[in-house]
Amino acid sequence: xxxxxxxxxxxxxxxxxxxxxxxxxxxxxxxxxxxxxxxxxxxxxxxxxxxxxxxxxxxxxxxxxxxxxxxxxxxxxxxxxxxxxxxxxxxxxxxxxxxxxxxxxxxxxxxxxxxxxxxxxxxxxxxxxxxxxxxxxxxxxxxxxxxxxxxxxxxxxxxxxxxxxxxxxxxxxxxxxxxxxxxxxxxxxxxxxxxxxxxxxxxxxxxxxxxxxxxxxxxxxxxxxxxxxxxxxxxxxxxxxxxxxxxxxxxxxxxxxxxxxxxxxxxxxxxxxxxxxxxxxxxxxxxxxxxxxxxxxxxxxxxxxxxxxxxxxxxxxxxxxxxxxxxxxxxxxxxxxxxxxxxxxxxxxxxxxxxxxxxxxxxxxxxxxxxxxxxxxxxxxxxxxxxxxxxxxxxxxxxxxxxxxxxxxxxxxxxxxxxxxxxxxxxxxxxxxxxxxxxxxxxxxxxxxxxxxxxxxxx
Numbered sequence: 001x002x003x004x005x006x007x008x009x010x011x012x013x014x015x016x017x018x019x020x021x022x023x024x025x026x027x028x029x030x031x032x033x034x035x036x037x038x039x040x041x042x043x044x045x046x047x048x049x050x051x052x053x054x055x056x057x058x059x060x061x062x063x064x065x066x067x068x069x070x071x072x073x074x075x076x077x078x079x080x081x082x083x084x085x086x087x088x089x090x091x092x093x094x095x096x097x098x099x100x101x102x103x104x105x106x107x108x109x110x111x112x113x114x115x116x117x118x119x120x121x122x123x124x125x126x127x128x129x130x131x132x133x134x135x136x137x138x139x140x141x142x143x144x145x146x147x148x149x150x151x152x153x154x155x156x157x158x159x160x161x162x163x164x165x166x167x168x169x170x171x172x173x174x175x176x177x178x179x180x181x182x183x184x185x186x187x188x189x190x191x192x193x194x195x196x197x198x199x200x201x202x203x204x205x206x207x208x209x210x211x212x213x214x215x216x217x218x219x220x221x222x223x224x225x226x227x228x229x230x231x232x233x234x235x236x237x238x239x240x241x242x243x244x245x246x247x248x249x250x251x252x253x254x255x256x257x258x259x260x261x262x263x264x265x266x267x268x269x270x271x272x273x274x275x276x277x278x279x280x281x282x283x284x285x286x287x288x289x290x291x292x293x294x295x296x297x298x299x300x301x302x303x304x305x306x307x308x309x310x311x312x313x314x315x316x317x318x319x320x321x322x323x324x325x326x327x328x329x330x331x332x333x334x335x336x337x338x339x340x341x342x343x344x345x346x347x348x349x350x351x352x353x354x355x356x357x358x359x360x361x362x363x364x365x366x367x368x369x370x371x372x373x374x375x376x377x378x379x380x381x382x383x384x385x386x387x388x389x390x391x392x393x394x395x396x397x398x399x400x401x402x403x404x405x406x407x408x409x410x411x412x413x414x415x416x417x418x419x420x421x422x423x424x425x426x427x428x429x430x431x432x433x434x435x436x437x438x439x440x441x442x443x444x445x446x447x448x449x450x451x452x453x454x455x456x457x458x459x
Contacts, residue, residue, distance in 0.1 A: 024146050032145065035152040040127040043159055047123050047172060054115035055174030056091060057339075059084045062114045064093045064100045065107030068247075078250050079258045094258070097243040097250040098208050099177065118175035125179040126168055130158040132183055133346050136190045136319040138354035161348070165378050167341040178342045181206040181213055182326070186346065189219050189228070190322040200228035204235015208243075211259065212333050212340070218302070219325035222309045268335055270399045271383045271409045275336035276301065279413050282406040298332045301417075308424025315354075315428045323350040327420040331413075341412075344378045347419055355429045363427065370419045377412035385409065 024032065054062075063083045066072035075083065078100055082090040093100065106114040134144040134154055143150050162168040171178045188202035200220060206213040214236070220228035244251045267273075269281040276297045280290055305328035312321040326343040330336045351367045351374075353359035359367075377385060383398045386408035400406070 024148075028146075028148050031148050032151050035148075036127070036131065036155050039152070039156045039159060040124060043127060043163070044120055044123045047119055047163075048116065052119075052173045054111055055170075056084060056086055056089070058115050058118060058173075058175035059086075059111065060091050060093055061099075061103045061118070061175055062106050062109075062111055065103040065105070065114075067107075068100055068104050069107035071107065078247070079253055095210055096208060096239070096254055096259075097247040098239045099210065100250070101243060101246060102177075102209070115175060119172055122172035122175065122179065125183065126162050126172060127155075127159055129168075129179050129183050129186075129342070129345065130155055130162055132186050132190075133319075133349045134158060136186060137349045137352065138317050138319065139352045139356050140349075158345075158349075161375070162345050165342075165345055165375070166380055167339050167343075167378060168345060170339040170381070171342055174339060176339050177209060178340055181210060182342050182346065185213060185216055185326070186319070186322055189216065189325070190319045192316055192318055198231060199225065200231025200233075201235040201238075203228075204232040204237075205239055207232065207236050208239025212329060212336075215329040215332065216322075216325050218306060218328060219309055219322055222306045223313045223321070267399070271386075271401060271406055272338050272381070272399065273335050274330075274338055274341060274382060274410075274413050275333050276331045276413075277334045278336070279410045282410050284403060284406075301328055301331050304424060305420070308420065311424060317354055317428070319346075320350045320354075320423050323347055324420055324423055327416060331417070338382055341378065341416075344374055344416065347416070347423075348374050350423055351419060353426075358429045366422060366426075370415070370422055373415045374412075374419060377415045382409040382412060385412065 060083055063072055063074075064078060067076060067078045067080075067083075070076070074080075078093055078097070081092050083093050084091040106117065109117065131144075134140045134151075137144075140154065144154060145151055163172075168179065170176070184202040184206040188199060203213060203216050206216075214232075217229060217232055220226075220232070240251060240255075268277055270278070271282065272278075273281070277294055280294055280297070285293060305324050308324040309321045312318070312324065323343065323346050327347070330340060330343060333340075348371050351371050353363055353367055356364075379385070380388065383401060383405065386401075386405045387393065389408050389411070390404060392405070398405075401409075
């Protein structure tokens with residue numbers, strides 16, 4: 001009788017928190033959901049009130065939707081070389097047919113209505129990305145969605161950070177899909193692993209929207225998660241099959257011709273190409289060195305990224321492993337535009353020490369320095385950032401510029417590389433690093449390993 005009485009405070013605590021460790025009560029959950037919805041609604045209202053002009057990409061998606069609906073005034077070909085013309089820029093639709101199907105409802109709207117719709121969707125997706133990052137990151141997953149005040153405060157602050165990061169803001173204004181792709185990949189690969197056949201499917205769907213996410217296969221490949229790789233293949237195949245039902249001619253044209261015409265995407269030496277390839281072009285390497293140096297850099301990044309993914313995965317930090325994989329994807333792609341770098345938001349979260357209270361001061365100093373550098377260098381377009389550093393006045397985003405401007409514009413890429421190196425090498429708490437003495441977790445034992453971790457936390 002006395003022993004049951006002595007356990008009552010713990011039982012009371014569990015009742016207040018809900019059924020099971022880390023589960024909030026119904027009332028707390030309602031407050032958190034309501035608060036996050038209120039923050040999201042305020043975010044939407046702010047963006048619509050500021051009324052940024054629809055970007056060129058938004059016009060391309062709108063025209064593509066008109067093609068599918070048969071009311072485009074200039075062409076009936078989804079992959080026409082010039083779907084939108086703005087001055088000297090001739091912009092085609094470069095995505096797989098599935099993306100055009102997703103934009104289909106926009107074809108019956110005016111450009112302003114289409115942009116407003118996409119802006120609202122983009123803001124809401126940005127809020128979802130904020131919640132997903134905070135829920136999956138090691139430092140916050142034990143309290144985000146569990147404790148009311150920290151949850152709402154962190155969510156509101158991180159939404160504000162996202163709006164002030166140029167890639168996230170650019171994605172909203174231009175009606176881009178990058179935030180949605182990041183959410184699909186993080187929800188799929190960034191969770192603590194379970195033995196499930198469905199894993200990988202969402203990443204495959206992301207690759208079906210935009211081919212580049214196929215490079216995220218490096219993450220499950222390094223982890224030995226073969227079911228996830230199969231799931232990715234099934235996801236890609238599903239997107240192709242669905243597209244072929246509605247757009248068989250476009251599917252054939254894209255995968256037999258358009259996909260391989262890399263020049264349609266844009267010039268590799270633009271300031272806005274924030275990949276290793278773009279960096280080397282902006283550094284003005286001799287033509288004879290460009291390709292071999294780029295290939296060597298790609299191999300180095302893939303090898304280093306694989307080592308970082310392996311190390312993070314072995315301590316069950318699947319969020320950081322996924323972020324490292326995304327950095328590899330962005331860096332090795334021949335063209336990575338500035339709006340593709342929505343991953344800098346998850347990167348900033350991943351840089352926070354996994355066990356904040358146990359991290360020594362020097363680790364916090366490194367992490368905060370890198371977080372500050374990421375925020376500083378990705379707040380503006382790369383050309384605007386370079387102009388601010390150099391003290392020049394460039395009111396508009398420029399595609400090319402003086403050599404000094406072009407080279408300083410590569411600083412954000414260098415900062416991202418340094419951050420990735422730190423993620424791959426940073427120390428983990430001893431309780432986690434003890435797991436590295438065991439064999440690499442595979443599909444057959446990831447579930448058991450996670451169950452062991454849950455039991456340790458319950459104690």
